[in-house]
Structures are given as structure tokens and as C-alpha cells.
Amino acid sequence: MENQQPQAKIREFIMRRLQAKGDMAPFEDSDVLVTGGRLDSLDVVEMISFLEGEFGLNFSIIGFDRAYVDSVNALMRLISSPAPHS
Amino acid sequence: MGSSYSLKFNYFGKDITPSFLARAQTIWGEVASLKFNYFGKDITPSFLARAQTIWGKVELVAIFAGFWWSFDASSTYLPVILAITLCAFIPRYRWHIVAAATLIVFALNPFWFNPTLPDFVAAQEGVTNQINFNFLHYGIALFFFCFALAVIVCKQRFGHLAVLRRPIMALLFLYFTLVLVASQHVCHGLAQVLLWSFITMFGGYFWFLGYALLDGSAATTPLLLRLGTFHPFWGSSTTPIGKGVSNLHNVEAKDAIELAVIQIKGMRLIIVCSILHLVLTWFVLATHTYLGLPSLNEAIEHQAMGVPLSLASCWATLLASFVETVMRIAVWGNSIVACARMAGFNLLRNTYKPLQSRTLAEFWNRFYFYFKELLVDFFFFPTFLRYFKKHKRLRIIFATFMAAFVGNIIFHFMRDIDLVLRVGLVPAIAKFQTYAFYCFLLATGIAVSQLRPRASVQGSLLHSVQFSSCCVIVFFCLISVFDDGGEYRVPLATALSFLRRLFW
Numbered sequence: 393m394e395n396q397q398p399q400a401k402i403r404e405f406i407m408r409r410l411q412a413k414g415d416m417a418p419f420e421d422s423d424v425l426v427t428g429g430r431l432d433s434l435d436v437v438e439m440i441s442f443l444e445g446e447f448g449l450n451f452s453i454i455g456f457d458r459a460y461v462d463s464v465n466a467l468m469r470l471i472s473s474p475a476p477h478s
Numbered sequence: 479m480g481s482s483y484s485l486k487f488n489y490f491g492k493d494i495t496p497s498f499l500a501r502a503q504t505i506w507g508e509v510a511s512l513k514f515n516y517f518g519k520d521i522t523p524s525f526l527a528r529a530q531t532i533w534g535k536v537e538l539v540a541i542f543a544g545f546w547w548s549f550d551a552s553s554t555y556l557p558v559i560l561a562i563t564l565c566a567f568i569p570r571y572r573w574h575i576v577a578a579a580t581l582i583v584f585a586l587n588p589f590w591f592n593p594t595l596p597d598f599v600a601a602q603e604g605v606t607n608q609i610n611f612n613f614l615h616y617g618i619a620l621f622f623f624c625f626a627l628a629v630i631v632c633k634q635r636f637g638h639l640a641v642l643r644r645p646i647m648a649l650l651f652l653y654f655t656l657v658l659v660a661s662q663h664v665c666h667g668l669a670q671v672l673l674w675s676f677i678t679m680f681g682g683y684f685w686f687l688g689y690a691l692l693d694g695s696a697a698t699t700p701l702l703l704r705l706g707t708f709h710p711f712w713g714s715s716t717t718p719i720g721k722g723v724s725n726l727h728n729v730e731a732k733d734a735i736e737l738a739v740i741q742i743k744g745m746r747l748i749i750v751c752s753i754l755h756l757v758l759t760w761f762v763l764a765t766h767t768y769l770g771l772p773s774l775n776e777a778i779e780h781q782a783m784g785v786p787l788s789l790a791s792c793w794a795t796l797l798a799s800f801v802e803t804v805m806r807i808a809v810w811g812n813s814i815v816a817c818a819r820m821a822g823f824n825l826l827r828n829t830y831k832p833l834q835s836r837t838l839a840e841f842w843n844r845f846y847f848y849f850k851e852l853l854v855d856f857f858f859f860p861t862f863l864r865y866f867k868k869h870k871r872l873r874i875i876f877a878t879f880m881a882a883f884v885g886n887i888i889f890h891f892m893r894d895i896d897l898v899l900r901v902g903l904v905p906a907i908a909k910f911q912t913y914a915f916y917c918f919l920l921a922t923g924i925a926v927s928q929l930r931p932r933a934s935v936q937g938s939l940l941h942s943v944q945f946s947s948c949c950v951i952v953f954f955c956l957i958s959v960f961d962d963g964g965e966y967r968v969p970l971a972t973a974l975s976f977l978r979r980l981f982w
Contacts, residue, residue, distance in 0.1 A: 427728040429826045432843055433854045434928065437862065441870065451863040457692070459724060 398447065402467050405442050409435045421464040428462075436461060447471045521742055529738035535566045538745050542820050545748040548755060549813045554711075557582045561711050562820040569737055572730065572822050573699070577706025588615040590709065591682035591716055595896050599674040602899075605667050618675040625680075626687050626708070627701055633691050645691040646856055650888070653680055657895065661903040674899060681892045682716055683708055685852055689722030692855065699723050712817035716893050717849045719814050720825050731822040744819025747827070751813040758805040765798040774799035775962050782972040786979050793980060800955045803963075804832055807846050836946040838927035838953060842882075842920075845954075849889075857885030875925045882921035887914055894964055909966040912973050916960035923953055956980070 399421075406425065410416070415430060425431045431439070439461050443449045449471065454460075460470045528534040543559045550558065561579030565572050589596065596614055600606045629649070633642050641648050659665070660673045686708040693704075704723050713719070720726050731737035765771045772780070777787055777795045787795065811828025818825045828847050835841035842850055862877035890913060897906040959977050962968045 424728055427725055433850070433858070434839060434843070437858075437874070437928075440862065444867070452867075456859050456863055457724075459728075462728070 398471055399464065399468055401446060402464055405439070406431070406464065409438065419464075421468075423464075424462045426458050426462045443467070443471070521739060525742070526735065526738055529742055530734050532567075534738070535741075538741050539563050539566055539820070542745050542748055542816070545752045546813075546817065548752055549748075550713075553586050554583045557586070558711055558817065562817065565821040566737070566741065569731065569734075569822055573703045573706065576710055576821060577703050579711035580706045580709065583711045584619070584709065585616075588619050589678065589682075591893075592678050592896060595678045595899065596671060596675045598896070599671045599899060603667050603670050605671060608668065609671065614671070614675060618672070618679055622676065622679045622683065623705060626683065626690070626705065629687065630690050630701065630704070644860075646688050646860075649684065649687065649691075653677070653684065653892065656680070657898060658903070661898050677895060681895050684892060685716060685856070685889075686718050686722075688856055689718055689725075693722045693724045699727075710818070712821060713814040714848075716889075717846075717852055719811065719828060719848045720818055720823060721848070721851060721855070726823055729824045731824070736824075737822050740819050740822055740824045743824070744816045747812055747816035747819065751809050751816060754805060754812075755809045758802070758809060761798075761802060761805065765794075765802070769794070771795050771798050774958065775965065775968065778959070778962070778968050778972060778976045781976045781979060782968075786976075789979070792976070796955050796958070796980065800951070800958055803958070804829070804845065808832075811846065811848070833951060834947060835950050837930070838923040838950055840927075841950045841954060842924055852889070853881040853885045857881040871929055874928050878925040878928060879921045882924050883914075883917045886917045886920070890964070894966070897966060912960050912962065912968050912970045913966060915970055915973075916957055919957045919960065923957070 403421075406419070409431060410419070410425075417430075419425060419430070423430075426436060436458065440451060440456075443461070444451070459466060461467055529538060539559070539562060542562065546559065547555065557579055561575055564575045568575070584590075587593070596609075596611060596618075597606070600609050600611075629645070633645055636642055656673065656677050660670065660677055663670070665673050690704055690708075707718075707720065707723055707726060709718075710720060720729075731740050766773070771791065771794055772787070774795055777792060780787055786792070808829035815825045815827055826847060830844050830847070832841055832844040835844050858877045858881035861880040862873060866873040866876055887910065891906075891910065897909060900906075901909070956977065959980075960968075960970075960973050962973075
């Protein structure tokens with residue numbers, strides 16, 4: 393995962409979370425996964441830790457909205473915006 | 479003669495005639511199609527196409543209306559059915575229909591969360607004869623909604639101010655300050671009635687207002703339409719089912735095909751709820767009437783009076799109470815979700831196969847989804863994002879305790895605030911000792927469950943899955959001894975004594 397692009401890292405992380413629950417269905421970058429019910433609160437907790445560790449995001453500064461982590465596209469927007477990094 | 483020969487040949491013969499085969503295919507084809515369309519998991523293209531036609535929509539709404547009668551036969555039945563009919567035929571105006579229907583349902587029952595409280599305070603203050611209660615209800619409601627609009631606008635315009643950067647904390651502070659003032663009888667007579675009525679309405683809508691304040695991305699929706707999602711017409715308790723405007727935008731039908739799919743899912747869910755409702759009725763009849771089992775609270779009262787039930791009866795009561803609670807929550811919550819789906823919002827089920835949960839956290843997620851979401855959104859995430867960021871385990875434990883313990887107690891204290899009015903502030907807090915212990919056990923269980931690594935579904939053997947599920951059920955059965963369903967009558971020592979009775 394070290395040399396991967398951010399999008400690939402995010403997709404791999406989400407895929408691992410889904411597979412751990414037996415959800416093998418594919419997903420598009422635009423698919424809403426949290427509000428759509430495929431990822432639950434525990435997955436979001438893991439995702440926050442992943443984003444903080446991997447991309448240096450600081451949610452205590454930017455605040456938190458599930459819309460930020462709802463899809464691969466939303467996550468890409470989040471990590472490419474300048475403000476949220478600590 | 480020909481007819482009896484045909485009968486014999488068709489029903490007793492060795493071979494099958496082509497005509498009989500064709501007829502059987504038609505009959506079973508119809509039954510199978512009925513089963514597939516109304517109970518199946520998938521949706522056939524033909525059924526989906528029909529659901530988009532005028533008659534298909536009429537059929538779906540009519541079926542829903544028939545089953546909905548068993549859940550809501552009150553004065554709100556007609557406005558609700560009218561609203562989902564309009565949502566089916568003119569989905570472009572869905573948000574306006576939702577707001578209008580919510581307003582009508584509200585007007586029919588403005589103090590839906592605690593209808594007797596204003597009357598009780600008025601009687602306590604001796605001013606019943608001086609008050610027009612209709613005027614009071616609508617006046618307080620108008621005042622509260624103006625207050626809610628002002629708070630939302632302030633959050634949008636002055637969100638950078640310290641007090642509005644943590645709006646839920648500020649609202650909780652305001653709410654409990656008002657409760658303190660009311661409980662100390664600073665005001666008297668009509669002023670006290672007005673104060674308690676406002677506190678009650680504030681508490682009833684607190685979490686709806688909370689979601690409106692968290693909804694940063696919903697700012698483009700007109701304010702009055704946002705208010706239409708406060709206890710929307712499809713129903714809820716003080717726990718919102720459908721979490722604010724942006725969540726509803728995410729799950730609403732975007733086109734005619736999506737609307738048809740969501741409405742079919744809504745129609746199927748109300749059928750499932752009706753069947754479960756029937757099973758629940760039979761279950762209650764079987765356990766309480768035929769087997770003569772008492773309710774859990776009655777069993778605990780027997781224990782307190784020194785006439786404990788037999789060990790077998792204690793366990794049977796505990797298990798029956800647990801099953802009954804799970805079914806009640808499932809029927810109640812999922813019927814509301816079904817109604818929201820008929821309006822075109824593809825909400826997740828409130829209860830989804832909780833008995834298949836393999837961990838305590840999973841059960842908590844599946845049992846009462848929207849309450850869990852409330853605690854997570856208002857207590858877990860704000861804590862998790864701020865504290866102990868360098869200590870992963872401590873971070874999860876602390877955030878879980880803030881949600882399942884602190885948040886849970888705050889939510890129930892606000893929901894049952896009339897306890898303060900009836901017995902006073904300090905005795906009301908004291909009455910929460912048993913429920914606080916329940917929350918402590920719950921939080922501990924969920925925290926431990928979250929720290930343990932998740933087992934992969936693929937690698938698990940069937941028996942280990944079943945064993946995990948049994949452990950989860952036993953845990954929730956046992957801690958339910960400390961949750962007396964909002965009555966707060968059982969002292970902690972009595973509940974502990976009943977728990978001890980279960981083991982020796």
C-alpha cells in the first residue's frame with residue numbers, strides 16, 4: 393500500500409472493510425457506502441483512523457460530516473482540499 | 479363419464495395430461511408470482527414496470543394503506559395515506575408534500591411526545607381553569623419553531639462564534655438550565671405552565687434540531703422544508719427516523735424507476751411488519767395468558783416482595799421479555815421505515831436480523847439502528863475526533879462510554895423529563911440509578927466488543943457463529959434486568975437480587 397495512489401489506497405481500504413463483512417459486491421467511486429448502508433459506524437471509526445494516519449487529516453479542526461466519507465469521490469475531495477490537514 | 483375419467487386421470491393417474499400440466503403451471507405460476515412480487519427479495523422487471531404505471535402505483539398505495547391501518551387507525555391515518563399517494567404521483571413536489579403532511583399531522587396532535595404534561599402542570603399550579611389548552615399547545619409550538627429557526631439561522635451565519643461551534647453542547651446547557659429553573663419553582667402559576675410546556679416541546683424536538691444543526695450540507699434547502707423533517711409525518715419517537723435533510727436527500731428516489739423500487743420495498747416491509755405484528759400478538763398471548771408468565775418488571779417485583787419465582791420461571795420470563803422487546807422495536811420502527819419508503823425515501827431498516835449478530839456492537843447496530851445512530855452522531859464522533867487521538871484503544875473506550883453511557887442517560891432523562899415534574903429533580907436523578915447501571919454494562923460490553931478483532935465471515939464455522947450469537951443474546955437478556963422500560967421503579971439492589979436469583 394506504500395506506493396499506491398490515494399484513490400487506490402482508499403478503494404483497497406473500503407474493499408477490505410466490505411469483505412470482512414462478507415460483502416463481495418463491487419462498488420463505483422460515486423456509490424454512497426455509509427448512507428447507503430454498506431458501511432456502518434464501526435467502519436466509519438476505522439476509516440477516520442485510516443484517514444488520520446495515512447493522509448494526516450485532522451477532523452477536530454474541520455468537523456465531521458458523514459457526507460465527507462460517504463464515497464470514494466467524497467473521500468478524494470476531502471483529502472485533496474487544503475484545509476483539513478493537521 | 480368423460481369427466482370422472484379426467485378426474486381420475488389427473489389426480490390418480492400415472493401420467494400427466496398436457497392440459498392439466500398447463501393449468502397447474504398457471505395456478506402455481508400465479509402463486510409463485512404473488513410470492514415473488516410481494517414477499518421476494520428481488521424485483522422482476524415486469525413488476526417493476528407495472529409499479530411505474532398509474533394502476534401499479536394505485537395498487538402499491540392501496541396495499542400499503544390496507545396494512546397501515548393495523549399500525550395507525552387514528553386521525554392521522556388519512557393525511558399519511560394522502561401524503562404517500564401524492565408522493566407517488568407527483569414526486570417532484572415530494573419535499574413540499576412532506577412538509578405539508580408533517581404540519582397537518584402535527585396540528586392534529588401537537589404534544590405527541592407527552593400529551594398529558596401541560597395539563598398536569600396546570601393542575602399542580604391550580605390554573606387549569608385559566609388556560610385554553612389548544613391555544614397553549616399551538617402557542618408554545620409556534621414559539622418553539624421560531625426559536626428553532628433562529629438557532630438554525632444563527633448557526634449558518636455566525637457558526638464561527640465559540641458558542642455555535644459546539645451547538646449541541648450549547649443546546650444541552652440551555653435545556654438543563656431551564657429544567658433546573660423549572661424544578662426549583664422560580665416561576666409560579668401560568669409562567670410555570672409555560673416554562674414546562676416549552677421544556678417538553680424542546681425535549682421532544684431536541685434531536686431533530688440537533689440533526690438540523692449538524693447538517694452542514696443541507697443549507698441550500700429552504701428553512702421551512704427543513705422544519706418539515708422534524709418528526710416527519712411517517713412517524714418517530716423523540717429519536718428521528720431519517721436523520722435530517724442531507725441524509726434524506728441522499729436516500730430519496732432520483733427517478734421513476736428508483737421510486738418504484740423504493741415503494742415496492744416499502745410495501746414489502748409493511749407486509750413483513752404486519753406478519754411480525756401478528757406473531758407478536760400470538761407470542762404475548764402464549765407467554766402471558768396460556769403459560770402465565772409475568773412481565774419482567776412483575777417478576778422483579780415478586781423478588782422485591784420476598785416471593786421470588788422459580789428459577790425456570792425467572793429464565794423463561796427473561797427470555798420471553800427479550801424476544802417481545804425485539805419484536806416490538808422491529809414492528810414499530812420498521813413500519814415507520816416502510817411509510818418513509820412509500821414517500822420515496824429509501825431509509826435503512828430500524829431493526830435488521832438482530833438475533834444473527836455475532837458481536838455486542840453488531841447487535842447494538844442492528845437492534846435499534848436510529849437510536850444507535852443518534853448516540854454515535856451526537857456523542858461518539860464528537861468525542862472520538864477530539865480526545866486521546868494518540869491512544870487508539872483508550873480513544874474508542876472513552877468515545878463508547880460517552881455515547882452508550884453518558885449519551886444514553888442524557889437521552890432517557892430528557893425523554894422522561896416529566897419524572898422531574900412529578901417527583902422532583904434529586905429523586906428523579908436517584909431513580910435513574912438502575913438505568914445508569916444498565917448503561918454502564920452496555921457501554922462496557924460494546925467497548926470490549928469493538929476492541930476485539932472482527933472474525934471474517936468466510937472463515938467462521940456455522941457452530942461458532944451460532945455460539946457467538948447465543949452469547950450476544952444472553953448478554954442482552956441479562957442486562958435487560960436493569961432496564962425497566964422507562965418506568966424507573968426498580969431500585970438497583972432489587973434488580974441485582976433478581977440477577978443473582980437467575981444463577982442460584
